[in-house]
Amino acid sequence: MPILVRMLLLMPLAASFAWISAAPTRAEEAPTGTSAPRRLPNLIIIFADDMGYGDIAGWGHPTIHTPHLDRMAVEGQKWTSFYVAASVCTPSRAGLMTGRLPIRSGMCSDTRRVLFPDSAGGLPADEITIAEILSERGYATACVGKWHLGHLPQYLPTRQGFDQYFGLPYSNDMDRVASAPPGRQAFLAPQISFWNVPLMKNEEIIERPADQTTLTQRYTEEGVRFIQANRDKPFFLYLAHNMPHVPLFRSPEFAGRSLRGLYGDVIEEIDRSVGQILNTLRETGLAEDTWVVFTSDNGPWLTFEELGGSAGLLRNGKGCTWEGGMRVPCVMWWPGRIPPGSVVREIGSTLDILPTAARLAGAEVPQDRIVDGFDIRPAMFGTGPSPRTHMFFYRGTQLYAVRLGPYKAHFITEEPYGANTNRQAHEPPLLFNLDIDPGEHWNVAAAHPEVIAEIRELVAQHRAELQAGEPQLDKRISRR
Numbered sequence: 001m002p003i004l005v006r007m008l009l010l011m012p013l014a015a016s017f018a019w020i021s022a023a024p025t026r027a028e029e030a031p032t033g034t035s036a037p038r039r040l041p042n043l044i045i046i047f048a049d050d051m052g053y054g055d056i057a058g059w060g061h062p063t064i065h066t067p068h069l070d071r072m073a074v075e076g077q078k079w080t081s082f083y084v085a086a087s088v089c090t091p092s093r094a095g096l097m098t099g100r101l102p103i104r105s106g107m108c109s110d111t112r113r114v115l116f117p118d119s120a121g122g123l124p125a126d127e128i129t130i131a132e133i134l135s136e137r138g139y140a141t142a143c144v145g146k147w148h149l150g151h152l153p154q155y156l157p158t159r160q161g162f163d164q165y166f167g168l169p170y171s172n173d174m175d176r177v178a179s180a181p182p183g184r185q186a187f188l189a190p191q192i193s194f195w196n197v198p199l200m201k202n203e204e205i206i207e208r209p210a211d212q213t214t215l216t217q218r219y220t221e222e223g224v225r226f227i228q229a230n231r232d233k234p235f236f237l238y239l240a241h242n243m244p245h246v247p248l249f250r251s252p253e254f255a256g257r258s259l260r261g262l263y264g265d266v267i268e269e270i271d272r273s274v275g276q277i278l279n280t281l282r283e284t285g286l287a288e289d290t291w292v293v294f295t296s297d298n299g300p301w302l303t304f305e306e307l308g309g310s311a312g313l314l315r316n317g318k319g320c321t322w323e324g325g326m327r328v329p330c331v332m333w334w335p336g337r338i339p340p341g342s343v344v345r346e347i348g349s350t351l352d353i354l355p356t357a358a359r360l361a362g363a364e365v366p367q368d369r370i371v372d373g374f375d376i377r378p379a380m381f382g383t384g385p386s387p388r389t390h391m392f393f394y395r396g397t398q399l400y401a402v403r404l405g406p407y408k409a410h411f412i413t414e415e416p417y418g419a420n421t422n423r424q425a426h427e428p429p430l431l432f433n434l435d436i437d438p439g440e441h442w443n444v445a446a447a448h449p450e451v452i453a454e455i456r457e458l459v460a461q462h463r464a465e466l467q468a469g470e471p472q473l474d475k476r477i478s479r480r
Contacts, residue, residue, distance in 0.1 A: 041234065041289055042235050045096070045240075046239045047146075048244065049297055050244055050300055051244055051296035051329065052311045052324070054313070054314075064259075064264045075333060077341075077380065078330070079331075079332065081345060082347075084350050085372075086102055087299060087318055088318065090108075090115045093147075094149060095350060098127050099351050103469070104370065104372075104469050105127050105472075106121075107472055109472075109473035110396035115170060119476060120152070121471075121472030121473060123149040129160050130161070131161030133357070133365075134234075134363070135163075137234070139234045139235055139236050141162045142166075142238070143167065143240070144237065146170070146242045147168070148169070148171060150169075151169035157238075171242070175198075177196050187247050213249045215241075215242055216241060217251055217273070223237055239277070263307060288336040291360065292332070294329075294332075298318045299311050299326065303418070315440045319417050321413070322440060344380075346386035354373050355373040355375050356373070356380070359377065399462075400412040400414070401429075402458060407431060408431070408432050409452060410426055410429055410431075429455075431443060
């Protein structure tokens, strides 16, 4: 569709954030036909870790049973072209929290792709998070689960706009003890004692090593308590599961339940967690006042084979900029507001949650910086298309690929992990029509030079305004 692509490009890059000046000064009005203004809406983000595009029954998985996510989609909305800001944990979460590409905050690196227990950096204090925006509007805020944006006191959720925190400060495979089995053997029959990861409440460690068999359920119980305690005021709950990131743990109740094995057990316990959160909203009468988003931080960790998930028909997985690494499952739910059973096939991103939440809460999006997210309410409420027409795909600090409309150009491709990642620069770039070829099999660059020219212009505009933040991931704690 060359004409459509040209029309999309006519929207200057500044349009990505030009709407900011029109941010409302009060909460969104009640739906047409009602007289009383709505209460400020609640927001719940349920974030899985390394869950793939094909890991939900409703997305076509044949042996994983996910009745609660399937019901959430029937009552709510599926986004089929929903992207994260990066294909690994730390930069992806930075993008979600700030609505900005990780390179702008310095939360990406070409050497250390995520933060580690010896990292001295974290999300800079001058970045503005969803929690900080909503706190200023009187919201109660809680982070439950995996943080991975800095484990030192100055970077914890309680310093980033959250009233309370309960969870692991980084990935559950870190703090591996010397006595654990070598290599991947530790993951084949994982034991709690193999990883000395800390469970934190606010800024204190309350359990070490964390009992990972209980994490999914304890996170859920913590989330339920927070909802019930704040039923009379607006709230923001960020529920970020550590699973299904390896090592895989589930409660005894779910052991051997899934035909998909241990990985399926873990997903099915997460599915029950989703059901418990949604049931709590129904029981407290808050369902029609709460926007719930379920998604994942990146694609599946395919190099772990049966211990990793599935990207379905998408190419590759976690760690790369092929679709399987960056496109994730997404379900949005808001009874009475989101049309039930609707499907959005246009582009959306975790970057869009911050500006959308701000508009819903009557808050302004930061105007002193570039915000890469869009207000996706038109697509969410079924009143218009998604305003997102393009997506940038970074690996570390380098731009590897760009999607514009249905087309995606790969300037650089590289496998996710390993000694030989087969990094290749492409001139001209590889080009795929994702509407026709979501698996990225058929390069159509030769037939569409005009599309490549349009994407090159978009890249030039992006690079002209790009100012990278101070690198955070390469900083290390000094040991004397």
